Amino acid sequence: VCKNGISNGGLYKRPFNEHFEQAPMYVAVLTYLGFGVGTIFGYVRDFLRACGLERCNLAAEREEQKDFVPLYQDFENFYTRNLYMRIRDNWNRPICSVPGPQFDLMERVTDDFNWTFRFTGRTIKDVINMGSYNYLGFAETEANALKTVADVLQNYGTGVCSTRQEMGNLDKHVELENLVAQFLDVEAAMVFGMGFATNSMNIPSLVGKGCLILSDELNHTSLVLGARLSGATIRIFKHNNMQSLEKLLRDAVAYGQPRSRRAWKKILILVEGIYSMEGSIVRLPEIVALKKRYKAYLYLDEAHSIGAVGPTGRGVVEYFGMNPEDVDVLMGTFTKSFGAAGGYIAGKKELVDFLRTHSHSAIYATSMCPPVAEQIIRAMKCVMGLDGTTQGLQRVHQLGENTRYFRRRLHELGFIVYGNDDSPVVPLLLYMPGKIGAFARHMLTKNIGVVVVGFPATPIAESRARFCVSAAHTREMLDTVRTADVLVKLTSDTSVGLDVSAWIQTQMED
Amino acid sequence: TDVHFVYWMLAPAYHLILEGILILWIIRLLFSKTYKLQERSDLTPKEKEELIEEWQPEPLVPPVSKDHPALNYTLFLYFCSPPSHKIIVNGKECINFASFNFLGLLDNERVKNAAQASLRKYGVGTCGPRGFYGTFDVHLELEDRLAKFMRTEESIIYSYGFATIASAIPAYSKRGDIVFVDEAACFAIQKGLQASRSNIKLFKHNDVADLEQLLKEQEIEDQKNPRKARVTRRFILVEGLYMNTGDICPLPELIKLKYKYKVRIFLEESLSFGVLGEYGRGVTEHFGVNVDDIDLISANMENSLASIGGFCCGRSFVIDHQRLSGQGYCFSASLPPLLAAAAIEALNIMEENPDIFQILREKCKRIHKALQRIPGLIVVGDLFSPALHLQLEETSGSRENDMKLLKRIVDYCMNRSIALTQARYLEKEEKCLPPPSIRVVVTVEQTEEELDKAASIIREAAQSILN
Numbered sequence: 001v002c003k004n005g006i007s008n009g010g011l012y013k014r015p016f017n018e019h020f021e022q023a024p025m026y027v028a029v030l031t032y033l034g035f036g037v038g039t040i041f042g043y044v045r046d047f048l049r050a051c052g053l054e055r056c057n058l059a060a061e062r063e064e065q066k067d068f069v070p071l072y073q074d075f076e077n078f079y080t081r082n083l084y085m086r087i088r089d090n091w092n093r094p095i096c097s098v099p100g101p102q103f104d105l106m107e108r109v110t111d112d113f114n115w116t117f118r119f120t121g122r123t124i125k126d127v128i129n130m131g132s133y134n135y136l137g138f139a140e141t142e143a144n145a146l147k148t149v150a151d152v153l154q155n156y157g158t159g160v161c162s163t164r165q166e167m168g169n170l171d172k173h174v175e176l177e178n179l180v181a182q183f184l185d186v187e188a189a190m191v192f193g194m195g196f197a198t199n200s201m202n203i204p205s206l207v208g209k210g211c212l213i214l215s216d217e218l219n220h221t222s223l224v225l226g227a228r229l230s231g232a233t234i235r236i237f238k239h240n241n242m243q244s245l246e247k248l249l250r251d252a253v254a255y256g257q258p259r260s261r262r263a264w265k266k267i268l269i270l271v272e273g274i275y276s277m278e279g280s281i282v283r284l285p286e287i288v289a290l291k292k293r294y295k296a297y298l299y300l301d302e303a304h305s306i307g308a309v310g311p312t313g314r315g316v317v318e319y320f321g322m323n324p325e326d327v328d329v330l331m332g333t334f335t336k337s338f339g340a341a342g343g344y345i346a347g348k349k350e351l352v353d354f355l356r357t358h359s360h361s362a363i364y365a366t367s368m369c370p371p372v373a374e375q376i377i378r379a380m381k382c383v384m385g386l387d388g389t390t391q392g393l394q395r396v397h398q399l400g401e402n403t404r405y406f407r408r409r410l411h412e413l414g415f416i417v418y419g420n421d422d423s424p425v426v427p428l429l430l431y432m433p434g435k436i437g438a439f440a441r442h443m444l445t446k447n448i449g450v451v452v453v454g455f456p457a458t459p460i461a462e463s464r465a466r467f468c469v470s471a472a473h474t475r476e477m478l479d480t481v482r483t484a485d486v487l488v489k490l491t492s493d494t495s496v497g498l499d500v501s502a503w504i505q506t507q508m509e510d
Numbered sequence: 511t512d513v514h515f516v517y518w519m520l521a522p523a524y525h526l527i528l529e530g531i532l533i534l535w536i537i538r539l540l541f542s543k544t545y546k547l548q549e550r551s552d553l554t555p556k557e558k559e560e561l562i563e564e565w566q567p568e569p570l571v572p573p574v575s576k577d578h579p580a581l582n583y584t585l586f587l588y589f590c591s592p593p594s595h596k597i598i599v600n601g602k603e604c605i606n607f608a609s610f611n612f613l614g615l616l617d618n619e620r621v622k623n624a625a626q627a628s629l630r631k632y633g634v635g636t637c638g639p640r641g642f643y644g645t646f647d648v649h650l651e652l653e654d655r656l657a658k659f660m661r662t663e664e665s666i667i668y669s670y671g672f673a674t675i676a677s678a679i680p681a682y683s684k685r686g687d688i689v690f691v692d693e694a695a696c697f698a699i700q701k702g703l704q705a706s707r708s709n710i711k712l713f714k715h716n717d718v719a720d721l722e723q724l725l726k727e728q729e730i731e732d733q734k735n736p737r738k739a740r741v742t743r744r745f746i747l748v749e750g751l752y753m754n755t756g757d758i759c760p761l762p763e764l765i766k767l768k769y770k771y772k773v774r775i776f777l778e779e780s781l782s783f784g785v786l787g788e789y790g791r792g793v794t795e796h797f798g799v800n801v802d803d804i805d806l807i808s809a810n811m812e813n814s815l816a817s818i819g820g821f822c823c824g825r826s827f828v829i830d831h832q833r834l835s836g837q838g839y840c841f842s843a844s845l846p847p848l849l850a851a852a853a854i855e856a857l858n859i860m861e862e863n864p865d866i867f868q869i870l871r872e873k874c875k876r877i878h879k880a881l882q883r884i885p886g887l888i889v890v891g892d893l894f895s896p897a898l899h900l901q902l903e904e905t906s907g908s909r910e911n912d913m914k915l916l917k918r919i920v921d922y923c924m925n926r927s928i929a930l931t932q933a934r935y936l937e938k939e940e941k942c943l944p945p946p947s948i949r950v951v952v953t954v955e956q957t958e959e960e961l962d963k964a965a966s967i968i969r970e971a972a973q974s975i976l977n
Contacts, residue, residue: 059827062802068772069743071682072831080834092833094645098633106647132637132644133843141633149634150626157616158625158852159816160593161609166931166949167593168609193818194670196842200701201672206570221841229704253565254558266567294562297570328570335843339635341669354571357578363934364697365672366812371625372846375634451642 011285013321017421018240018280023461027431031461034433035083042082057115079455087437088114090452096123098141099132101472105449124447128477130467131451135308135424136395137472138339138379149374156370164356168367176373179380180344184314185324188353189346191376192361193368195303195333196222198343201360203299204230206329207268212252214245214296215270218278223270223301232268233257239278242286245269249294267296273305273316273332277458277466279419279427281309284316288326299329307337308424313383313396319422338379340372399424399471402478406469409482418464426467428485436463446484595955597929604929605960607950612785612896613856613866614955615816621855628851636844640833644844652850655857656821660791661801665823666832669845671810672698673838674820675778678808679747680706681835682776682828687743690724690773692716693942694754699747699778700941712941715755718763721746725771744773745805750782750793754933754944756891756898758786761797765804774805784814785896790860790867814860817853819845870896870954873961877952880965886976887968890947899933899947900968902976909937912946915975920948922971928964 023031048054058081061071089110097104105124108117132139140146152172162168173191180189192198203226207213211232215223217239227234235252237244249267256263269291271282282300291298302315310318315332317324324330329351333343345355356362383392403424410417416429430439433454440452454463467481553561574581594617597606615621628648638644649667657665668674679702683689687708691699694715703710711728713721732739746768748759761777768775779792787795792809794801801807806828810820822829832839860866871894878898881889891898905912913932920930933949950968952961 059825059830061827062825064769065774068774069740071743071774071828073741084834091641092645093643094647094650095643096647098631099635099637099643100633103643129643131642134637139633139635139637141630143630146629146633150629153625153629153848154622157594157618157622157816158849159611159616159812159818161611161616161812161816162593162931163934165934166608167597167606167929170593194673194838194842196838197670197673200676221837225705225837229701250558250562254553254561263565264567266570295565295567297567333843335635335637339633339637341635341843341846350569350573351571353574353581356581357574358936360697360701360936360939361672363936365670366810366818369818369849371629371848372634449643 011289013285014319016281016283018419020278020280020418021416023416023429023431028461031431031433031463035460038083038086038433042078045082046078057112083433085114087440089117090437090440093449094119099129099134099139100141101129101134101137101470101474101477102126103129103132103449105444124444126447127444128448128473128480129470130481131449132470133304133336133468134339134470134472135304135337135399135468136313136339136379136383136392137398137470138337138375138382140339140472145378146375148378149371152374153371158369158371160367160369162366163364164362164367170367170370170373172370172373172377173367176368176377177344179377180346183380183384184317184330184346186330186346187349188351189344190352190355190359190362191334191342191344191368191373192359193342193366195335195341195343197361197365198331198333198345199223199226199301200229201226201365202331202345202355203227203268203270205355205358205360206230206299207232207266210257210262210265212264212267213270214248214252214267216240216272216275216282218275219270219272220276220301220303223272227270239275240280240283242283242290245287246290249290249296253294267294268299269296270299271301273300273302274309274420274423274425276304276425277427277453277464279417279423279425279466281305281319281420281423282316284320284322284327288322292326297328298326299331300327302330302332303343304336304423304425306332307383307396308399309422311396312393313337334372334376338376340375340379342368342372342376395471399469402469402471402473402475405475406467406478406482409478410485413482413486415485424469426469427464428467430463430465431461433463439465443484446480448481448484595953599924599929602924602927604924604927605956605964606929606953607956607964608929608931609953610781610813610897610951611816611953611955612814612870612951613816613860614953615814615856615859618816618856618859620859621816621852624855625848625852628848632847634848635846638844639842640839640844646844646847646850648847648850648854649844652854652857653821655854657823659857659861660807660823662807662823662825662829664826664829665821666829666836666839667811667819667821667845667850668836668838669819669842670838671780671812671818671820672701673842674810674822675699675808676702676705677836677838678806678822678832679703679776680837681832682806683708683743683745687745688728689745689747690721691747692749692752692759694752694757694944695747695749695941696753696778696780697936697940699749700939703747715752716757716760718760718767721764722767725767725773729771744771745776746773747776748778750777750779750786751892751895751897753781753897754899756895758782758793758796758892758895761793761799765799768803775803776806776808777804779807779809780813780820781895781897783809784860785867785870786894788867789864790814811853815853815856817849817856819849819853866954870952873954873956873958874952876958877950877961877965880962881950881968884969884972886972896952898950898952899944900950901945901947905945909946916946916948918975919968919971922975923964923967926967928967930968 049056094106095103107120107122160168177189199222207230209231213227213232213234306315307313330346334340381387418427436452436454443450452465636644653665675698683706685707690711693712782793784790806824808822811817874894887900933947
């Protein structure tokens with residue numbers, strides 16, 4: 001079942017395969033039942049805590065401030081207190097090594113059911129890392145690789161202590177920006193110190209009151225915050241659904257602003273390259289066709305897709321074989337594929353000049369620190385092949401192979417996996433709340449670190465485990481994860497997010 | 511029933527006719543078409559196409575004049591020294607009076623060595639947010655150390671200074687809550703308030719009487735609607751040392767107001783952390799106030815600690831909430847470990863050398879005195895504020911011309927090896943735009959001769975340009 005509308009096959013130069021299977025009815029029923037039971041228990045516990053029969057481990061307000069208006073509404077924290085707290089040990093797990101394909105976790109135990117944790121002092125070594133965004137494997141500590149970064153750190157220090165427009169504009173920034181522009185094949189680029197802040201500080205500079213923002217349903221919080229802070233009118237279209245987007249565009253251009261009927265000043269479409277919770281890739285050819293027809297502007301957030309898709313790692317624009325000039329604002333982050341921190345915006349020279357003068361970040365926020373800039377420079381040079389080796393290209397190919405292999409094996413097992421076949425973000429649906437905690441804990445006993453996500457990051461009935469495939473993963477590691485998944489499936493009573501017919505088929509084939 | 515029939519027959523004729531007409535009318539109304547007040551007249555598809563053809567949007571970005579100062583950056587063409595005490599501006603070595611490197615830790619060997627060790631162990635990036643394997647032991651250690659240093663229960667770190675206060679405010683203050691904020695609050699606070707959608711009440715800069723007036727008015731409002739008042743949270747938001755004016759906030763009076771009107775205080779200490787107080791703990795130590803009286807202290811690590819990022823500290827009851835609702839914390843990658851290690855080492859240095867704060871304060875006093883009575887320029891800022899502003903005594907009426915004059919002074923000083931900068935603002939977006947000014951920043955590394963030299967060069971510049 002393709003829930004993202006009908007795709008216009010003529011615009012695509014390559015096959016576009018996405019899957020969003022629906023769960024069988026009994027799974028949905030059991031999921032809601034699970035939440036219901038959790039909620040009832042929550043109320044019972046709250047009652048016991050209020051009576052004093054159960055110890056209350058929550059931090060409390062100061063005695064002197066007890067008559068102030070309460071800082072938190074009781075109900076706001078119901079979910080945190082009663083549902084999240086029970087499985088809290090699956091998040092915020094501290095690590096003590098480089099977040100490469102394997103890492104070391106600090107062993108953490110709780111004596112009071114997750115209210116407090118204590119470290120035993122032991123580390124769990126060589127846990128397979130399926131949670132970090134290390135797509136091209138640049139999170140490494142090899143001395144040779146990091147030599148230039150160490151040199152820059154020695155020369156420049158760690159901080160900058162000033163903003164871009166005052167004293168914080170270093171030659172490293174200029175070098176990096178030129179490299180990014182070259183990498184993406186655009187006229188100019190500008191870099192910022194934080195990926196989240198790139199969105200929230202630059203969208204308000206581009207659009208304002210009297211403009212319209214058309215934003216995808218599942219956009220990241222930073223895009224939503226940027227859109228809200230801009231003051232423009234926001235309309236949401238269904239996730240990756242081009243019919244919904246077209247309808248909104250037609251109505252917007254034909255009818256203008258509500259009530260006053262004036263024409264919109266500008267229309268900006270906000271989409272992401274790869275959506276991190278769904279694993280879906282944006283339908284870029286169709287969106288570009290729509291944007292050209294209706295004269296809108298396109299803002300593409302390639303946080304997860306830059307470096308991760310495309311024959312040479314240039315992102316979704318290259319993946320679809322399109323011209324980067326068709327996208328008005330190319331935005332991305334360096335955290336995921338380049339193993340550093342920060343974000344960039346690239347596009348035409350006028351756009352970047354405008355941002356240099358009017359971006360909130362250039363005037364009020366500290367610029368990127370030099371060692372981080374150097375890490376991005378060396379990683380990007382590696383991907384582009386400018387360091388004289390083909391290592392970068394090998395990494396991109398390895399990532400593609402690993403992605404396809406992993407997804408294929410999970411499909412064969414009968415799991416429901418969302419998303420595009422080529423996206424390195426692999427969400428595996430768990431649905432039931434009890435499974436969220438159980439899956440993550442079970443995988444940890446098998447020395448595999450996974451990320452599980454539930455409400456409110458996902459819809460309430462669609463909790464999932466999200467794997468992030470990396471170029472640094474070897475085939476053995478991926479097979480270990482797959483075997484662990486099989487064991488999970490066999491030991492659980494109701495199979496995890498099972499597509500019944502496919503499972504029967506696999507059984508029959510075996 | 512016979513009796514009823516008889517009564518019906520006995521009713522007067524006009525009565526029956528009237529009722530009959532009414533019944534027919536009701537039947538007609540029930541079956542007639544209803545009028546819809548249509549919000550929009552339906553356009554035919556052809557009309558829509560025409561409108562779509564005709565519509566011309568504005569260009570994505572308006573043109574920018576080529577001689578905007580930001581496009582002709584002061585480029586630092588050096589390769590072997592950081593932007594610390596001495597910097598090379600366009601080939602000329604100058605003394606740096608423009609970077610917020612108050613404690614001179616930007617160039618410190620110990621800090622760099624700690625960062626190198628961390629680089630060898632962890633690499634550069636953390637590749638994930640705090641919730642998904644982005645929590646490293648250095649982050650936990652830094653949070654612990656900061657909480658101990660500030661003598662609070664807990665602290666939380668962010669990976670970007672601007673995002674710290676801009677994420678902390680919307681985590682607590684929601685739509686319908688009231689925030690009393692000083693006029694001279696910095697841009698990050700303004701963005702945090704905008705994101706929170708709360709009611710904002712500005713009070714005059716450092717004017718406690720004005721704030722009390724606003725609080726009294728609010729109290730009267732509350733009495734009209736006590737049920738609403740019981741759930742409306744109130745906050746006072748002030749900075750320790752204001753970035754825009756260099757003043758210190760009157761903290762003891764604010765605390766009195768806090769208990770009198772039951773308002774919580776959020777304190778932004780980016781400039782005062784590591785500067786004020788006997789041991790550098792900020793404005794709470796400076797005034798001798800109990801740090802528990804402040805609900806939340808937020809600061810960035812980009813000034814005194816010469817790192818990147820920010821932190822909030824306070825009681826666990828307050829801080830723990832941000833771990834799930836601080837947007838810049840939950841949805842963003844965590845701080846690179848080498849920066850966290852650098853911050854820890856910087857904290858170590860601060861704890862081991864508590865006399866640098868006194869030295870810094872002496873230097874601030876010295877330059878403050880030396881810059882007094884320069885014809886044409888006034889010094890804006892407190893006696894021991896390390897970030898001062900120099901504003902024009904008489905404005906020419908146009909902001910652009912003022913900025914051009916100040917630029918000439920800056921260039922004059924730059925040519926004589928004193929690096930200064932103008933304070934930059936986003937003119938259209940600031941709530942209360944400060945007048946144009948030159949930033950003068952004092953650091954612990956500047957010698958007394960250098961301070962005197964800077965003051966005399968600025969004096970010369972003002973005399974030659976402004977007269």
